Amino acid sequence: xxxxxxxxxxxxxxxxxxxxxxxxxxxxxxxxxxxxxxxxxxxxxxxxxxxxxxxxxxxxxxxxxxxxxxxxxxxxxxxxxxxxxxxxxxxxxxxxxxxxxxxxxxxxxxxxxxxxxxxxxxxxxxxxxxxxxxxxxxxxxx
Amino acid sequence: xxxxxxxxxxxxxxxxxxxxxxxxxxxxxxxxxxxxxxxxxxxxxxxxxxxxxxxxxxxxxxxxxxxxxxx
Amino acid sequence: xxxxxxxxxxxxxxxxxxxxxxxxxxxxxxxxxxxxxxxxxxxxxxxxxxxxxxxxxxxxxxxxxxxxxxxxxxxxxxxxxxxxxxxxxxxxxxxxxxxxxxxxxxxxxxxxxxxxxxxxxxxxxxxxxxxxxxxxxxxxxxxxxxxxxxxxxxxxxxxxxxxxxxxxxxxxxxxxxxxxxxxxxxxxxxxxxxxxxxxxxxxxxxxxxxxxxxxxxxxxxxxxxxxxxxxxxx
Numbered sequence: 001x002x003x004x005x006x007x008x009x010x011x012x013x014x015x016x017x018x019x020x021x022x023x024x025x026x027x028x029x030x031x032x033x034x035x036x037x038x039x040x041x042x043x044x045x046x047x048x049x050x051x052x053x054x055x056x057x058x059x060x061x062x063x064x065x066x067x068x069x070x071x072x073x074x075x076x077x078x079x080x081x082x083x084x085x086x087x088x089x090x091x092x093x094x095x096x097x098x099x100x101x102x103x104x105x106x107x108x109x110x111x112x113x114x115x116x117x118x119x120x121x122x123x124x125x126x127x128x129x130x131x132x133x134x135x136x137x138x139x140x141x142x
Numbered sequence: 143x144x145x146x147x148x149x150x151x152x153x154x155x156x157x158x159x160x161x162x163x164x165x166x167x168x169x170x171x172x173x174x175x176x177x178x179x180x181x182x183x184x185x186x187x188x189x190x191x192x193x194x195x196x197x198x199x200x201x202x203x204x205x206x207x208x209x210x211x212x213x
Numbered sequence: 214x215x216x217x218x219x220x221x222x223x224x225x226x227x228x229x230x231x232x233x234x235x236x237x238x239x240x241x242x243x244x245x246x247x248x249x250x251x252x253x254x255x256x257x258x259x260x261x262x263x264x265x266x267x268x269x270x271x272x273x274x275x276x277x278x279x280x281x282x283x284x285x286x287x288x289x290x291x292x293x294x295x296x297x298x299x300x301x302x303x304x305x306x307x308x309x310x311x312x313x314x315x316x317x318x319x320x321x322x323x324x325x326x327x328x329x330x331x332x333x334x335x336x337x338x339x340x341x342x343x344x345x346x347x348x349x350x351x352x353x354x355x356x357x358x359x360x361x362x363x364x365x366x367x368x369x370x371x372x373x374x375x376x377x378x379x380x381x382x383x384x385x386x387x388x389x390x391x392x393x394x395x396x397x398x399x400x401x402x403x404x405x406x407x408x409x410x411x412x413x414x415x416x417x418x419x420x421x422x423x424x425x426x427x428x429x430x431x432x433x434x435x436x437x438x439x440x441x442x443x444x445x446x447x
Contacts, residue, residue: 094329
């Protein structure tokens with residue numbers, strides 16, 4: 001069906017696809033630490049040597065009822081429902097920052113339990129709905 | 143009321159530009175494409191005219207030469 | 214039957230479609246904007262900021278579809294030397310690039326009020342930025358090379374790399390932890406966007422697709438005339 005020249009071109013193409021796929025996969029393997037945008041509290045638990053000078057990001061859910069505000073300092077617990085980490089932060093938080101919602105904190109680890117954040121980013125999920133619908137859902141859940 | 147619409151509970155600063163700029167960019171792209179297209183179409187018609195005229199004259203010459211050769 | 218494959222027949226037909234499209238695109242975009250800014254409800258967490266989704270998501274989709282199409286055509290041209298495929302991808306690439314930029318720009322405007330940042334180097338955002346680079350290299354690939362054989366090679370190689378990037382964009386939100394939320398709409402499961410918000414999204418998608426079709430047809434005519442001119446000169 002294919003003429004010989006097209007066959008050669010096809011094999012070149014397949015070779016190029018394989019070559020680039022493998023090289024990209026290897027690049028991603030080596031750069032994995034940079035691709036991961038944030039670590040979960042469980043992953044922090046598994047770190048053996050904590051570098052208190054390295055800036056990292058911790059992400060998860062803000063634990064219900066854990067937000068405490070004192071003056072301009074805010075303290076809350078980030079959880080992935082297996083492990084937890086306490087985050088302290090002074091500054092303004094995004095409007096979407098709330099209990100039970102996703103959060104990403106940028107800053108430095110004090111130790112495995114404490115995280116000093118320099119910046120707080122709010123993470124929202126893929127659900128979009130009007131407020132009334134959400135109210136109904138919550139009522140039904142009760 | 144107009145201020146409410148412009149403000150959108152404080153999100154107007156983000157919502158309005160995110161509609162206005164992309165639509166503006168779309169409009170500019172449309173205008174630029176239209177300009178190039180009409181320019182090319184005009185040139186195209188001109189060239190076809192010139193070509194057909196050349197053809198016409200060529201045929202005319204042939205006919206004249208044919209007539210001349212007959213007489 | 215052969216009548217429909219005749220280039221001059223296609224040329225007249227596209228001219229007719231163009232005239233219709235020119236009149237309906239603007240009203241549909243206006244309807245879409247009215248639906249997304251005034252008619253649709255606010256989101257339960259994001260409030261009015263959710264309205265940016267109605268332009269951000271369709272633009273991102275179109276830029277992804279466009280790249281898939283131009284890569285497919287470029288590879289087709291490389292394998293089988295189908296010259297008409299070059300006309301198609303040359304007409305599609307600028308549209309895809311435009312929508313890629315629109316998606317990144319509106320994404321920044323959406324990120325600030327919701328996440329609290331304009332930009333984050335997470336997998337989804339970075340791979341989308343890389344897509345815009347691929348578009349630029351692709352366009353340079355055929356604009357800057359006069360040799361059609363060489364441009365076919367360059368474009369198809371960029372396409373291969375770009376297609377891998379496309380897969381990365383698609384699955385970036387499920388493979389790695391990202392700031393960007395996972396996708397809400399999939400062919401295989403129920404969408405997590407409420408119906409009242411899905412309607413403006415679909416209208417905007419439809420409107421922008423029609424707009425893309427309009428630009429595509431105009432660009433296609435431009436490229437056809439250019440090819441004709443070249444062949445006349447030679």
